[in-house]
Amino acid sequence: MKKPIKSPIRDLLKIAKQISSEKKIYPFNIGDPNKFDFDTPDYLKQALIDAVKGKAGHYSNSEGDDEIIEAILKRELRKNEAKISKDDILVTQGISEALFFLFASSIDSKKDEILIPEPSYPPYIGVSSFFGAKIKTYKLDEEKEWEPDIDSIRDSITKNTKFLVVINPNNPTGAVYHKTMLKEIADIAAEYKLTIISDEIYDELIFGNVSYVGMASIVRDNPLIVLNGFSKSYLIPGWRLGYMYFQNFDDYNLKETIFSLARARLSASTPIMKACAKAYSGPQDHIKEMNKKLKERAEFAFKRFNEIENISTVKPKGAFYIFPKVNLGKRWKTDEEFCIDLLRNTGIIFPYGSGFGSKYGKNHFRSIILPPIEIMNEAFDKLEAFMKRKV
Ligand SMILES: Cc1ncc(COP(=O)(O)O)c(C=O)c1O
Structure with a gap:
């Protein structure tokens, strides 16, 4: 039990x-x-009304409807210079569902460790340990405005480290990381051949004196899983829509297992996907x-x-x-x-x-x-x- x-x-x-x-x-x-x-902005409410009034009561593709996948691809190429194609994107019922897919599909409970920031958004602790992962943490340094402590990342990596998690902008600290910091993290991941999980759900919500940079533009060759969604920046947390994408992903097995879980849950909500396909192109x-x-x-x-x-x-x-x-x-x-x-x-x-x-x-x-x-x-x-x- x-x-x-x-x-x-x-x-x-x-x-x-x-x-x-x-x-x-x-x-x-x-x-x-x-x-x-x-x-919720009016144009999105209207997009949902239009979707419901049209023919939208059907199941959709398990990976997500073409229209929203196109919209996500376009946005991620433009904003984050992501090196991905349509087949690398999976639309989920929020990042929360993506986390369940990810940890359910990947964790070998006999050995796998995941390296998460501390303090961390709690599901990275709760959901990953539920599926058997051993939690290792790296320090976010309060004395340095909650920047990740690079030595602490290095010290916590072992041969069993499966994922290195970065949450930027950060929950719970409100920190936004500089490009140089992200580069240092990406370099460590490359050195130890680690897959980075980058949670970017707050990427539009920047109000301090700092520019936001997405991980996809920083990471060169090693595998990267980006998690994002519409809950926060588009003011629709209750609509439940998000996505994950896979960059430099040679581990075909993991990606295929995750997509197979998505098929097992049939699809995300069709009207919500139809409406959110308009999120990035409407007035911002x-x-x-x-x-x-x-x-x-x-x-x-x-x-x-x-x-x-x-x-x-x-x-x-x-x-x-x-x-x-x-x-x-x-x-x-x-x-x-x-x-x-x-x-x-x-x-x-x-x-x-x-x-x-x-x-x-x-x-x-x-x-x-x-x-x-x-x-x-x-x-x-x-x-x-x-x-x-x-x-
Ligand atoms: C860092 C982070 N990731 C993911 C989520 C969950 O997002 P979603 O609504 O897409 O499931 C939250 C919600 O608070 C969050 O703070």
């Missing part, structure tokens, strides 16, 4: 439900912009507006957290998260205990940092920076009073 997968992002919801009749809840846990003042104004709001909110959250006793943090440059450090003192034994106590007393839900990695996630918590400033201000006032309380 397998053990349940822990989710620091959703696990606290049970407590929130218990107290919701007596306390206002601040759901600062889930990275869903549509729960706040962001909404919502992305600019979103980054403007996120920049203001990142600056506000950064300032407020740093003003609060026993909390300090680095300013995010992309995605929509911030990952503050908390000095637990003698008041709490763990960051999980801190987050539960905070929730019971203030109604604020922050996922606990050790759920993002037990070493470098420890003594932290994650917050989203999606809520309007008035709502963040209200919650952070409560947090401030809670931190000042004498116990």
